[in-house]
Amino acid sequence: MSAPAAAPLLTTPLNALHIELGARMVPFAGYSMPVQYPAGLMAEHLHTRQAAGLFDVSHMGQLRLVGPDAAAAFESLMPVDVIDLPVGKQRYGLLLNDEGGIIDDLMFFRVAQDEIFVIVNGACKVGDIAHIQARIGQRCQVIPMPDHALLALQGPQAATALARLAPGVDKLVFMTGGNFQIAGCDCFVTRSGYTGEDGFEISVPAAQADTLARTLLAQPEVKPIGLGARNSLRLEAGLCLYGNDLDTTTTPVEAALNWAMQKVRRTGGARAGGFPGADKVLAQLDNPASLTRKRVGLVALERVPVREHTELQTEGGQKIGEVTSGLLGPSFDKPIALAYVDPQHAAVGTRVHAIVRGKAVPMEVCATPFVPTRYYRG
Amino acid sequence: MTIKFSKDHEWVNAADANAAVVGITVHAQDALGDVVFVDLPAVGTTFAQGDVAGVVESVKAAADVYMPVSGEVVEVNEALRADPSLANSDPLGAGWFFKVKLSDASQLDALMDETAYSSFAASA
Numbered sequence: 001m002s003a004p005a006a007a008p009l010l011t012t013p014l015n016a017l018h019i020e021l022g023a024r025m026v027p028f029a030g031y032s033m034p035v036q037y038p039a040g041l042m043a044e045h046l047h048t049r050q051a052a053g054l055f056d057v058s059h060m061g062q063l064r065l066v067g068p069d070a071a072a073a074f075e076s077l078m079p080v081d082v083i084d085l086p087v088g089k090q091r092y093g094l095l096l097n098d099e100g101g102i103i104d105d106l107m108f109f110r111v112a113q114d115e116i117f118v119i120v121n122g123a124c125k126v127g128d129i130a131h132i133q134a135r136i137g138q139r140c141q142v143i144p145m146p147d148h149a150l151l152a153l154q155g156p157q158a159a160t161a162l163a164r165l166a167p168g169v170d171k172l173v174f175m176t177g178g179n180f181q182i183a184g185c186d187c188f189v190t191r192s193g194y195t196g197e198d199g200f201e202i203s204v205p206a207a208q209a210d211t212l213a214r215t216l217l218a219q220p221e222v223k224p225i226g227l228g229a230r231n232s233l234r235l236e237a238g239l240c241l242y243g244n245d246l247d248t249t250t251t252p253v254e255a256a257l258n259w260a261m262q263k264v265r266r267t268g269g270a271r272a273g274g275f276p277g278a279d280k281v282l283a284q285l286d287n288p289a290s291l292t293r294k295r296v297g298l299v300a301l302e303r304v305p306v307r308e309h310t311e312l313q314t315e316g317g318q319k320i321g322e323v324t325s326g327l328l329g330p331s332f333d334k335p336i337a338l339a340y341v342d343p344q345h346a347a348v349g350t351r352v353h354a355i356v357r358g359k360a361v362p363m364e365v366c367a368t369p370f371v372p373t374r375y376y377r378g
Numbered sequence: 379m380t381i382k383f384s385k386d387h388e389w390v391n392a393a394d395a396n397a398a399v400v401g402i403t404v405h406a407q408d409a410l411g412d413v414v415f416v417d418l419p420a421v422g423t424t425f426a427q428g429d430v431a432g433v434v435e436s437v438k439a440a441a442d443v444y445m446p447v448s449g450e451v452v453e454v455n456e457a458l459r460a461d462p463s464l465a466n467s468d469p470l471g472a473g474w475f476f477k478v479k480l481s482d483a484s485q486l487d488a489l490m491d492e493t494a495y496s497s498f499a500a501s502a
Binding site: 035036040041042043045228231232303304305307327328330357 | 411412414415417433435436437438440
């Protein structure tokens, strides 16, 4: 998922701020991004869990789909209910290829009956926009928003901090949103995120992003958080990372994302099928025994980090799968992982061996999230 | 006694050639971030210079620990195993990794002194 090596790195509208804050910048999704600030990954992770962290996620792709047929058109690309999503609400979605593999995972928001706001992964955005344009460009306008930055404010004190600047924003509940003026900036705010904590994502014109970020960082609860902690926070929350835990060869059923596929799109539903790869995906939903692999959470029983691509075996030494994300969870304080395993070994409580540097590290299949989520549902 | 440094960002203090102390540098621990795990070699194992003798891991990354000199491991830092954050808080002191009985003390001559290592690390 990396950009061509020769391509010059892009920068976000907050690049000068990151450097001023002493961030360590790394290439990510074709951008120069802050992996951590001087406080370090561990402190940043823990601060987000106990107060509020500000993340620059402007590398992600933002776009609008506009037109009376936009919802129906977008629904034709995903195994997800788009048509019935009420105005003012947000939902998780999955672009699928014709084999049912996941092209990208995304968030979409119903701005109006005839307008949908979509946020996709940075590393996938060029391909996503081309795919959406090619498949439904005749049915609605596909309008990329490269002139917008995206900030995330996450943590149990995020609402307190943001409501001080934008009274009323604390009335939003999880997966809803609206327009707010914050520090004179024209913000579109949703109550959602990628940490498992309460929090917000804020789309703002690029020219106003620096002002907004500095105003947010001036709040006593808020510290800047890098991509390193973003990854450990999302993994503790049991959330998939595209490119690690999801890719074009994994289906939503294999990825244990059944919750993202509403009944109306499943066999027997009023709008069943009609999305790319529907035959395969619906067959897997209807007959789970046909699955050859399934995503699970794992906790190590020894304090040895187990990282992506680590082979998993039965206690008897038979290969049953592979880790796709893994690290020592800073809040959970144990090594955790997401992995794909043979469905026979996917039940919670199953013991498996991770082969780390030739040695077996015992792990146990466990339910996710690893750290309880604290979304604000009103 | 001077400390010598390798291009792989280890340091070795050979004040006692029968128990030269090896650890990772300030630069190395800073690049890794918060260390959460170390894998130390078994006492009695003999390694050649450049062999992988251990592993050091932060939340975000894992790195091999290379032998800066050839020799036999005679002691490992159990306190570091129990509290890997010592590699961050005191990398040149309490955060040492293991001690080595040197098999070829002349290898020390080719390692960098502190001044040379500082400019090497700054340009790395």
